[in-house]
Amino acid sequence: MSEWKRCTVGDVCEVFDGPHATPPQSNDGPIYLGIPSIRSDGSIDYENSKRISYENYPKWTKRVTPQENDVVFSYEANLESYARIPAGFEGCLGRRMAIMRPDPSAIDARFLYYYTQSPAWKAVIASRTVLGATVNRIPIATFPEFPLRLPSLPAQQHIAGVLSAYDKLIENNRRQIKLLEEAAQRLYKEWFVDLRFPGHETTPIHNGIPEGWKRTTVGKICELIRDSSRPDDRNESTMYIGLEHMPKNSICLNMYGDASSVTGSKLNFRKNDILFGKIRPYFHKVGFAQCNGVTSTDTLVMRAKPNCFGLLLEIVSSDAYVAYATATSKTGTKMPRADWNAMSAYELLEPSARVLAQFDGFVKQITDEIMNLSDQIVAAREARDRLLPKLMSGEIEV
Structure with missing residues (x-):
């Protein structure tokens, strides 16, 4: 020093x-x-x-x-x-x-x-x-x-180089996650909006609906989870996702808090449940859980029915669905809140069991890769944050 x-x-x-x-x-x-x-x-x-x-x-x-x-x-x-x-x-x-x-x-x-x-x-x-x-x-x-x-200018440059290497890795992984999110949305549009799904060439269309498909609603392909969590149920190892941890316009939820430090009733969620921030839904805070944990009661927890995870995720994270949730939200004294009754009635096309399983498999491959990249981001962030105070105090020399 x-x-x-x-x-x-x-x-x-x-x-x-x-x-x-x-x-x-x-x-x-x-x-x-x-x-x-x-x-x-x-x-x-x-x-x-x-x-x-x-x-x-x-x-x-x-x-x-x-x-x-x-x-x-x-x-x-x-x-x-x-x-x-x-x-x-x-x-x-x-x-x-x-x-x-x-x-x-x-x-x-x-x-x-x-x-x-x-x-x-x-x-x-x-x-x-x-x-x-x-x-x-x-x-x-x-x-x-x-x-x-x-320290001296060369030492500053060395220290900054070490720390920025972590940030470059984090930023590169974020870009890859964004590309994967866009790929999943493109696939959804191609299969379910443009109806260019595998086998579409030979599938008859009746009244705008492919044979074997049916009209349904969001509420019929998922369950709204209301599993309450009390403070006594939580400890330091329990992950907490509040609205403040949820990014805008990204399905990747890799920011967490300590559940033992939050008070009051919360909601339990499981890995691959979908969380939707219901206060000011236009903030577009929607993503899939990468672990088990608890979340704010200002979040809707959706659990997809078998083979419906990919379809549910891509629908409820789409711009169109968020706009619908915003337009049908209840206006409170301070801020609008998404209304599950309206959200669950949102109409969609449910494909044949074969196409549904195929789409679910593709989306799960994408979300698995997102989780892998997300884990790397968390590890790099934690390593950088441990190293930064030691480098900035001169405790560790480069």
């Missing part, structure tokens, strides 16, 4: 905050970086970020335009959100957002991002947090004075 030198944020970075107002939203255009734009893993959530029009863009980048390798963060409310701006990014800072722009001759941008995840930096933030009546904040005016402790 003797080779690590003390300095301040301002010694190695420029600090810029964004405009203190909110621009009109646009359907397309550059990203408007707000607190929800930063995922928990330090990446930018392009899909669910707000947009600003190109017409308004120059006005909202007068103060600063985020560029590659800037580290963006929130200085109010969520004080643990940090992300490194990737190459090709186009966007502006929103309210409560700021960036650190590293001096490449003094600090490695990747190292700077990982440093923000270290216990040392979190202690700095905690000691300088101003507690507010509604939200906590860190004073952006004095932020450049916040202390850092850095």
Whole structure:
């Protein structure tokens, strides 16, 4: 640690905050970086970020335009959100957002991002947090004075290289998972929408329905599970999936909490049950369970009937079904909730037993591969998180 030198944020970075107002939203255009734009893993959530029009863009980048390798963060409310701006990014800072722009001759941008995840930096933030009546904040005016402790630039680059190797593996696996999810949806469309299933060439069609097929509903190919879990039933080894752990627009559920730390009644689920977040269903939080565990009562637990897992998963995770669940949801005092009575009545075509079994087999091959890639992500994430504080404190030298 003797080779690590003390300095301040301002010694190695420029600090810029964004405009203190909110621009009109646009359907397309550059990203408007707000607190929800930063995922928990330090990446930018392009899909669910707000947009600003190109017409308004120059006005909202007068103060600063985020560029590659800037580290963006929130200085109010969520004080643990940090992300490194990737190459090709186009966007502006929103309210409560700021960036650190590293001096490449003094600090490695990747190292700077990982440093923000270290216990040392979190202690700095905690000691300088101003507690507010509604939200906590860190004073952006004095932020450049916040202390850092850095090794030499080559050591920073080595440390960042080790940690980023894990993140590259994680990102590569995520891309593969996304491709597998898209492949399953394409197969569903080809077989059940376009009716180009195996043997379609010789199968007669009557009133738009292939021979041997029938009209049915979601409620007839699955069971809604209401198996309640009490706090006494749970321990540290029980996996908990809350709405906060469920990603948007992905069937891969590989984020968990500790069930022993949650209170109140929950719902039990089994491996391969399908979980559907029923609060604000337009968030599109739908996926299949990769293990046994418990989930929030704000989640619907669906268990497919024999050979119906693949069909059920692809239907209830489709854009069309999520839009239907949203349109038929019950409007509460604060937020809409999906209505199972309406969801279970959603109509679909159930194929012949042969086609149903074939489709189920193909989808299970895809979900098995997703689980394999997901396990690698979890292992890489855990290894990185164990290693990061040791590297960032100098306990382990590269």
